[in-house]
Amino acid sequence: MSQFTITIDGREVEAKAGQTILEAAEEAGIYIPRLCHKPGLEPFGGCRVCTVTANGRPCSACTQPAAPGMIVMNETEQVKDFRKTLVEMMFVEGNHFCMFCEKSGNCELQAMGYRMGIDVPRFPFLFPKRNVDASHPDILVDHNRCILCARCIRTSRDVDGKQVFDFVGRGANKRVAVRSGTRLADSDADVSDAAVEACPVGALLKKRVGYATPIGERLYDKAPIGSEIENGEES
Amino acid sequence: MSTLLDSAVRKICKAHDNDPTRLLDVARAVQEKYRCVSDEAIDVISQVLHLPRVTVESLVSFYAFLSTEKQGRVIIRLCDDVIDRMHGYDRVLDAFREELGIELGETTPDGNITLERTACIGMSDQAPAALINDVVVTRLNSDSAREIVRELREHMDPQRLVRTYGRGNNAHDLIRSMVRNNIQTEGLVLLTRTNRGEALRKALSLRPVEVIRAIKTARVRGRGGAGFPTGMKWEFTRAADGEQKVIICNADEGEPGTFKDRILLTEYPDRVFAGMTIAGYAIGAQEGILYLRAEYAYLKAFLEDRLEKRRKEGLLGENVLGHSRFHFDIRIQMGAGAYVCGEETALISSCEGTRGDPKNRPPFPAQHGYLGRPTSVNNVETLCCVTKIMEEGAAAFSQFGTNQSSGTKLLSISGDCRRPGVYELPFGTTLREVLNLCDAEDSIAVQVGGPSGQMVGPDAYDRQICFDDLATGGSIMTFGPQRDLLEVVHAFLEFFEDESCGYCTPCRVGTVLLKEAVERVRDDLCEPVDIDRFQEMGKMMKAMSRCGLGQTAPNPVLSTLENFPGLYANCKKEDSEGYRRSFDLEGSVTEASAIAGRPAHATGEKGGR
Numbered sequence A: 001m002s003q004f005t006i007t008i009d010g011r012e013v014e015a016k017a018g019q020t021i022l023e024a025a026e027e028a029g030i031y032i033p034r035l036c037h038k039p040g041l042e043p044f045g046g047c048r049v050c051t052v053t054a055n056g057r058p059c060s061a062c063t064q065p066a067a068p069g070m071i072v073m074n075e076t077e078q079v080k081d082f083r084k085t086l087v088e089m090m091f092v093e094g095n096h097f098c099m100f101c102e103k104s105g106n107c108e109l110q111a112m113g114y115r116m117g118i119d120v121p122r123f124p125f126l127f128p129k130r131n132v133d134a135s136h137p138d139i140l141v142d143h144n145r146c147i148l149c150a151r152c153i154r155t156s157r158d159v160d161g162k163q164v165f166d167f168v169g170r171g172a173n174k175r176v177a178v179r180s181g182t183r184l185a186d187s188d189a190d191v192s193d194a195a196v197e198a199c200p201v202g203a204l205l206k207k208r209v210g211y212a213t214p215i216g217e218r219l220y221d222k223a224p225i226g227s228e229i230e231n232g233e234e235s
Numbered sequence B: 001m002s003t004l005l006d007s008a009v010r011k012i013c014k015a016h017d018n019d020p021t022r023l024l025d026v027a028r029a030v031q032e033k034y035r036c037v038s039d040e041a042i043d044v045i046s047q048v049l050h051l052p053r054v055t056v057e058s059l060v061s062f063y064a065f066l067s068t069e070k071q072g073r074v075i076i077r078l079c080d081d082v083i084d085r086m087h088g089y090d091r092v093l094d095a096f097r098e099e100l101g102i103e104l105g106e107t108t109p110d111g112n113i114t115l116e117r118t119a120c121i122g123m124s125d126q127a128p129a130a131l132i133n134d135v136v137v138t139r140l141n142s143d144s145a146r147e148i149v150r151e152l153r154e155h156m157d158p159q160r161l162v163r164t165y166g167r168g169n170n171a172h173d174l175i176r177s178m179v180r181n182n183i184q185t186e187g188l189v190l191l192t193r194t195n196r197g198e199a200l201r202k203a204l205s206l207r208p209v210e211v212i213r214a215i216k217t218a219r220v221r222g223r224g225g226a227g228f229p230t231g232m233k234w235e236f237t238r239a240a241d242g243e244q245k246v247i248i249c250n251a252d253e254g255e256p257g258t259f260k261d262r263i264l265l266t267e268y269p270d271r272v273f274a275g276m277t278i279a280g281y282a283i284g285a286q287e288g289i290l291y292l293r294a295e296y297a298y299l300k301a302f303l304e305d306r307l308e309k310r311r312k313e314g315l316l317g318e319n320v321l322g323h324s325r326f327h328f329d330i331r332i333q334m335g336a337g338a339y340v341c342g343e344e345t346a347l348i349s350s351c352e353g354t355r356g357d358p359k360n361r362p363p364f365p366a367q368h369g370y371l372g373r374p375t376s377v378n379n380v381e382t383l384c385c386v387t388k389i390m391e392e393g394a395a396a397f398s399q400f401g402t403n404q405s406s407g408t409k410l411l412s413i414s415g416d417c418r419r420p421g422v423y424e425l426p427f428g429t430t431l432r433e434v435l436n437l438c439d440a441e442d443s444i445a446v447q448v449g450g451p452s453g454q455m456v457g458p459d460a461y462d463r464q465i466c467f468d469d470l471a472t473g474g475s476i477m478t479f480g481p482q483r484d485l486l487e488v489v490h491a492f493l494e495f496f497e498d499e500s501c502g503y504c505t506p507c508r509v510g511t512v513l514l515k516e517a518v519e520r521v522r523d524d525l526c527e528p529v530d531i532d533r534f535q536e537m538g539k540m541m542k543a544m545s546r547c548g549l550g551q552t553a554p555n556p557v558l559s560t561l562e563n564f565p566g567l568y569a570n571c572k573k574e575d576s577e578g579y580r581r582s583f584d585l586e587g588s589v590t591e592a593s594a595i596a597g598r599p600a601h602a603t604g605e606k607g608g609r
Ligand SMILES: Cc1cc2nc3c(=O)[nH]c(=O)nc-3n(C[C@H](O)[C@H](O)[C@H](O)COP(=O)(O)O)c2cc1C
Pocket: B221, B222, B223, B224, B225, B226, B227, B228, B230, B250, B251, B252, B253, B254, B255, B339, B340, B341, B342, B343, B344, B345, B377, B378, B379, B380, B382, B383, B547, B548, B549
């Protein structure tokens, strides 16, 4: 496979043909913030948190293929400000009450908020009216926390081979719906599905396991999200 | 489950070869027959086309002209656009509501008539307008609205509402529409008589690369808005790997205030189809698709008929004009009410029978387009330019215009002007000349390029209409001294909020937040810091949104902040008592007071959200 270099924030980085900017960065221990991206799934390009500039033009690092000589900017003040604005927008779009959410401490959105230094969003909360679907014996769907990242949809389709979920509606009315009928209980979703684990937030949860990990030992209690990549723990 | 519905839906699927990529057509047909795509129908479709149920539901819920709830036998879709609002939308709506006894979004108890609002239907030059099923009614007022309802109650036949026909082909047997062409200028290039078959004959006498070279020599740039050089796009598509290639003509014409493609489709359909065929020859395509917006369904039978005639004359089909290796045909794909489907990758999704979500790029359509085939998407007007260049040569075309913007541009002009309609003018014409021509010299503001374009004031009237100065896909809206420009900005933002596909965060959330911000400015609840934040958010949306819709959605705010800062003047003062003006104290405690059984304080005007 052909190999070439790109630069990210002035640092030369090796990349392979077919790799996205995000993958090349990750291999080099550079973290590009992301929420909808999940390794192994087809890139979605929806959350836009991974936006960088490549040769001066903004693009989503999770979908943009790396190309020889590409000059990528990831950590400029402008890009960081924009990302922060974006994550704030995610917080006001849904109903996120982290303090009593089972996902707290393990939530990628919450962790992203901390990493970016968000204490309170600068935009008015939209307080949408959304549903909770607790029909399934082992799985809970709380649309209030959903960030529409399509990770469950893609995982169910491509990993579980089931296609339990898809989007319905458009614009602000877009939401995740279940394959047949309206309730998860009427679908073939199973608690062992990879899709259940794919949710970055607390929108799709296994029942009866919440709060099992004590505060202080949860995924993002010790180190901010992304540090596993920066410290070379993965790859 | 009713077996009647079951077999009818199966029949519809069968008529579309049980092909899941024709799902949109199937859903449209079911909607037409049953006035909805019901849960039962969705079950049958998903079974027959082997699609997950939720995929069908996903499609139905995406398009404005499809619904799962049963609608009336007649649907009145009142065009709710800025221009219509300026010309009496409210009065017309009230008349419809009163006469029908229902609100927007409702159906009369007898199940006969549904009343809805819809985005610009391409009739801004004869606003207020409405679609009644597929029939267009224009220049409405409260009297005609009441009369329409009375008549419909008698015969329920929208076509019978049309008494006089517009000029030209609007009176054609297959159109029979009251729509007026309102062509305001003598034609220079596009609005001229055409010589049937000649352009195509000339093109086929050249090699495909020579056709592309001629288009490049004429320096044609796309007329749909983005201005990409057409010859280059064709070259990429031609060079891409793939046996099968596709040319798509973008007739979605969804940018509010644009209606010039309507004229081309009505009066010059052969010029459009010839352009598609020439493009097909140049890029090596066998297949052409005309993507026609649902609002223009009244033109469909007429266009189908033209296609059939072209087939009979050997201008389409096997061995076009006797050419041994060129086989090419065109089908019409109907849209179903979604502005974003004008965006070329969303348009391709829609042609493939899915939600009109834009796609990730790369790969670009030229490499991987419709069903994975290399595809060129071109605007109606662009393809008409192509036909003219073949007919009369590149020089005859590029004698008009400027260096960077060659040729002429069709402008759709509406708003506060005495002569709304379609104008063909050379690129480089100043806005002042345009305003003189349409008799709108006293405009206080002009929206160039529709909501996604920019609003400019009198200090910009000497600027030129062209790709590098005031770019427009064709929409020019004029606003007279009596207009409240903040209301215009608000209406544009409502439009983007309604039309965002919802795929990406910046657009899905940003359109809502921006609209609410403008409401707070209007209601005098905004502070300077809010303006800074929303400007920052607008810039972020431009940079981070996934497609052109979200990238341009903040333009109404950003361009007025720059060109009309006075609109936001009341945000400049700090509250004298040091309160956040956006915080509505009374409003926030109303619910709590009610629970506590205390009377709510009379709060007067202050409302907040
Ligand atoms: C939200 C959005 C809507 C669009 N609507 C249209 C349209 O209605 N008609 C059109 O020709 N182009 C439209 N475009 C531009 C198309 O994406 C594309 O650039 C164009 O069809 C290419 O044709 P051209 O090169 O001939 O201009 C739209 C773009 C965006 C982002």
